[in-house]
Amino acid sequence: MKVLLVDDSPVDRVISEAFLLELGHEVILGENGQQALELYREHDPDIILMDEVMPVMRGHEAAKAIRAHEDNWVPIIFLSARFTAEDITAGIDAGGDDYLAKPLDQQVLAAKMKAMERISKMRQRLLEVSEALESANVELKRLADVDGLTGLANRRYMDRFLSHEVARCSRNQEPLTVIMCDIDEFKRYNDFYGHLKGDDCIKMIANTLMSSSKRATDLAARFGGEEFALILPNTTEADAIGLAENIRKKVEELDIMHEKSSVKDCVTLSMGIYNDVPTKMLRGEDYLNLADKALYHAKQTGRNKVVN
Numbered sequence: 001m002k003v004l005l006v007d008d009s010p011v012d013r014v015i016s017e018a019f020l021l022e023l024g025h026e027v028i029l030g031e032n033g034q035q036a037l038e039l040y041r042e043h044d045p046d047i048i049l050m051d052e053v054m055p056v057m058r059g060h061e062a063a064k065a066i067r068a069h070e071d072n073w074v075p076i077i078f079l080s081a082r083f084t085a086e087d088i089t090a091g092i093d094a095g096g097d098d099y100l101a102k103p104l105d106q107q108v109l110a111a112k113m114k115a116m117e118r119i120s121k122m123r124q125r126l127l128e129v130s131e132a133l134e135s136a137n138v139e140l141k142r143l144a145d146v147d148g149l150t151g152l153a154n155r156r157y158m159d160r161f162l163s164h165e166v167a168r169c170s171r172n173q174e175p176l177t178v179i180m181c182d183i184d185e186f187k188r189y190n191d192f193y194g195h196l197k198g199d200d201c202i203k204m205i206a207n208t209l210m211s212s213s214k215r216a217t218d219l220a221a222r223f224g225g226e227e228f229a230l231i232l233p234n235t236t237e238a239d240a241i242g243l244a245e246n247i248r249k250k251v252e253e254l255d256i257m258h259e260k261s262s263v264k265d266c267v268t269l270s271m272g273i274y275n276d277v278p279t280k281m282l283r284g285e286d287y288l289n290l291a292d293k294a295l296y297h298a299k300q301t302g303r304n305k306v307v308n
């Protein structure tokens with residue numbers, strides 16, 4: 001261990017240092033509490049052995065100062081010729097972890113060092129575990145918002161996002177657009193090509209949706225099975241139609257073979273758009289219903305189209 005040894009007595013310092021070196025530790029030397037503080041900051045020791053009675057700054061004052069800005073806990077052992085119950089109590093209260101009587105006994109010192117090392121390691125382990133828990137927690141939070149198959153936002157996240165955007169666009173009197181998308185004749189696709197191919201198809205279309213909206217404020221979500229929703233804050237109807245048409249064409253261009261489709265010989269997408277400036281009467285759910293109505297209209301009038 002890297003040991004910071006602080007003692008105003010040159011004789012004691014030499015004796016303690018010799019013990020520590022013999023036990024295989026690295027030693028940094030200081031002569032008073034003030035130096036202890038400076039050396040602590042400079043060298044980041046694994047343990048501090050500190051005399052209590054020293055000029056300039058006493059040991060327990062230095063310990064208090066070290067504990068005051070402890071983001072990095074380090075064991076502190078006091079060394080003192082004064083070894084009354086009061087002295088020990090004062091040392092521990094000041095933030096010390098142990099209190100050894102001078103003259104030091106090398107074997108006792110070795111044992112105490114071992115105990116402190118063990119506590120340090122446990123603390124280090126605890127920090128590592130809590131860091132790992134923290135990052136697992138962040139990952140769990142992220143996963144809770146993401147659709148596992150496509151990597152798009154899931155329904156849960158979308159609902160939250162939508163109600164937030166409805167409120168924001170309502171405050172700012174900005175138009176908000178919702179586009180509902182549904183793969184055409186996908187049941188036939190699944191029945192003919194199988195569910196795994198169906199999943200691949202859903203993924204490809206999700207990627208197209210994700211890469212089509214250019215604005216960071218837009219959201220593409222998997223609404224359910226083979227249905228997707230795009231939420232476009234501060235977007236005009238004309239821009240939304242342009243974007244939807246662009247997506248519709250790109251899905252066609254993917255040219256995913258669908259020989260059971262009555263629409264085309266490849267997979268196609270129908271889309272319904274609803275655009276409006278939100279009012280107190282118009283909630284997120286209404287946007288979804290109205291966009292879904294337009295989508296239904298697209299399905300009724302031939303599919304592979306955008307209806308607003």
Ligand code: GH3
Nearest residue numbers: 182183184185186187188190195198199225226299
């Ligand atoms: P329409 O053109 O009217 O939309 O016809 P459709 O067959 O696509 O419509 P419908 O909603 O009746 O069927 C959707 C089908 O999508 C049902 C199911 O077989 C399939 N599906 C839903 N979710 C998934 C999924 O996660 N993976 C796969 N492979 N298929 C899914």
Ligand code: MG
Nearest residue numbers: 008051053054
């Ligand atoms: Mg002293």
Ligand code: MG
Nearest residue numbers: 182183226227
């Ligand atoms: Mg559907």
Ligand code: MG
Nearest residue numbers: 182183184186
């Ligand atoms: Mg469908």
